[in-house]
Amino acid sequence: MTRAPLGRSGWIGLVLWLVGVALCGWQIAHTRFSTDLSAFLPAAPDARQRVLIDQLKSGVAARTLLIGIDGGTREQRAAASRALAQRLNASGAFDQVLNGEHDALAAVGRWVFEHRYAISPAIDERRFRADGLREAIDDTLSLLGTPGGAAVKAILDRDPTGETMRIAEVAVGGGGPHSDDGIWVSRDGTRALLMVQSHADGSDLDAQARTLSVLRDAFAAAAPGLSLRMSGAPLFAVDSRAQIQSETRWLALAGSVVMGGLLLLAFASLGALAAAALPVATGVVAGIAAVSLVNGSVHGMTLGFGTTLIGEAVDYAIYYLIQAHGQAHSGDGVRAGWQHWLRSGWPTVRLGLLTSVCGFAALAFSGFPGLAQLGVFSIAGLIAAALTTRYVLTALLPQGARGVGFRHRLGRWAAAIVHHAPRARHLMSTLALAAIALIVWRHDRLWQTELSSLSPVSPQALALDAELRAELLAGDDRTLIAVRGGGDEAVLRAVEAVGARLDALAQQGRIAGYEAVTRWVPSAATQARRRAALPDSPTLQRELERATAGGSLSATRLQPFVQDVQRAREAPTVTPASLAGTAVAPLLAALWVPSGDGSTTALVPVFPATGASAESTQAAVREALRGIDGAQTLNIGDELRGLYQHYLGEAQTQALLGALAVVVLIALWLRSLPRLLAVCKPLAVAVLLVMGGFAALQAPLGILHLVGLLLVVAVGSNYALYLDMLHAQGSPDDDTLASLLLANLTTVLSFGLIAASGIPALSAIGRVVAPGALLALWLSAAYATPPQGASSTSH
């Protein structure tokens, strides 16, 4: 068999391919690869959800780490907590280190003291007249001589009306973690707790990784022998990145080795192996370049999914290499193997490609950036792989693969399957009916409801996170009010209006309290009103003398107070911007969130009253806020679940549309209802059996399982179409059957590897596609019209 010289079209194909690969390489070299968690968060939900997503992506939440110290004795944990806090503060890597020690709030206390006349809620016109002064001073004096009096006494001369105390009372509130020996501990007292905010931005994962190692080193030095339990978005992001990196590398390597081994067995030829790798490699390169072009950046996870492409792209090469070789021998001898294949095999591959593209096109419009990238990647990758097979492989190996290897044996096995599988037809149909019954019966528990099911974070890590969160933040299932408006001042005023309603709820005991930006930055209007209530020196002096007459505190020692009030009359207005760099800034970060569009959202977290449920708290708050424009009540847990439901619904619709497009395409091609049914039936049954299997195992299905099912249809349609074609032609030849079986083996193996991945998103796809693809081939054989009946099917 002589090597046919490359024709003109062959050269053109090769050159175009080289240019294409070079262009893709150039694009990839200029691509930014991201590894943060954003791919698992929806892109553009409604405005209310965007607040939440912004928070999760880059807000305080993305910089907050929750820390538990386990082991040792109560005293050892307390000492470790103090030593750790001290080291973390000294490291400069953290904006805020909280472990319950009051000293940690000393700087905040000083700031509050300096600005007390701008931010104390008690200041009104009456406050600085004689009767108001007398009342306020009496209030302050009532604390003296009690254990709480020392703090008041130290600033009595400058703050006799107790404004600092008043601010502290509301700000500290009644909530917060349990405290033992001056530090935060878990409810059962066996774990010391800390909460820290990194200085580094949440999206800067390299900086976050450095911050984490600073923390680990500090812990090792501060608490030898104790164990560190850590959680929070920065840790998840850094760990996920490490995991994604190592897993994609591992999967790519293992996938290549397994696939290479299988192909070597089948072809016994290194050349064939290299040829089979060509469409795959081209597909991966084109996929990355396409995602980079469309999205601007490529998520590390997309590369992980890329390994799934090996499974389908290598099929094209297998079909060509085996079938072209077989046809070169059985053909008329005039035309080369590739010319035969272009007439017999290629149309089916092309149709299979089109059906896959239809399936993935549905994904490309997904609201989840991760899924959209996967869609774009797969479409571009599969098209590139198919074109490479069509134009490059045909040019390089015009007679297909020469080696024989196992392929004859594969052919015999495949023929045996085709021969025997139809006997299991009724069994399969019965199983499919059972699966339908099971799916209908369990329809309410069939689907996952938590957004976390998309996240690459392990269930154990999430459990620890929930534990720490419940202790430190009273859980995530809490009520949050988002306040928006035009301009900072408008937002601040709206927050003040919200605060007034919440104060009433707190007084009634229906909520424990709340946090609000206006505790630290009142609106300019409020500050102006308070400033106007501050009298000038002579007036204050006169009122003070009347107020203190016959009392325990003489007006003469209160001169520092009079001076401070004068200073406050001239002090500039406190604004969110003026807080930058102060001790209060970290407190503000969680409450005052600038959005991308230049506007700002104020967040007001509400603490439920002891024993109150999240629902009743939320209902009370919603009711109280009626009529305030721009204020929306959200429950973080509910919103996230709602978000997931929304995208699950969207993905279901897209998957159905994708599947429908596949069916329409096949129908247009076959133009025969019986053949259409013969092709679609095995695919539908495969999907049903996989879903039924998940239902039987009580493993709920998520969005990524849905993607997997779509892949089953995409890959499986190739098998079904081939078997249909073979039967339509008459007797199936062993070579084509061998190529089908080999293609199926590579798919099942590559997705089997993915199923073993530690990344839930990847393993979900693998667990669906590996059994689904196997079933699809088996069922295609089972439902294919027997050869002897071929003449009766329309042609």
Added chain:
Amino acid sequence: MPALDRRQLCVAMLALAGVRSAHAAFGFDELMATLAQRRSGEARFDEERFVSGLDQTLRSSGTLSFSAPDRLVRQTLKPRSESFIVEGNQLTLQRGDRVRRLALDNVPELAAMVTALRGTLSGDGSALRRYFNATVEGAAARWTLTLVPVDFRLLSTVRLLRIDGMHADVRVVELQLADGDRSVTTIEPLAPAKARTATP
């Protein structure tokens, strides 16, 4: 020699007897047992606070009420109305129209001070010993319980509490602060409680 032995033995026995009788007469456990008999009570109180740097002694007065096991209400009537209500882990403070609610276990120092009062009134010895070193002097008819904080953090504000009482009645609570300030609260049981403990 035997005479000497016998004399020594007598001294030893006397000494032992003395110790035992003093112990049997009145100790911490006996005081707690006495206090535990009382299930509820109402009283008037007068408080004087001596604060350095102030021109006058600060005075206040009002009513106290306790019902076992854990409800304690201190209602200040003069110089202005103010209430302090603890029930279980919940503390409610009301002054004028402002209400604050606190969980005691979030503020350990406060929990200790509430335990000092509530533990004494209910005779809960183990609760008292968790936060304080307790010593008792005197007899059932007139006793003094001294509580010194165990925790150094609390000790840096509160030097000690001295509680004087007669039988199951608490009569005087003196609080000495680390900075030298102190308060003395005199308690006058109201009629129903008095009937049970009047006999000296």
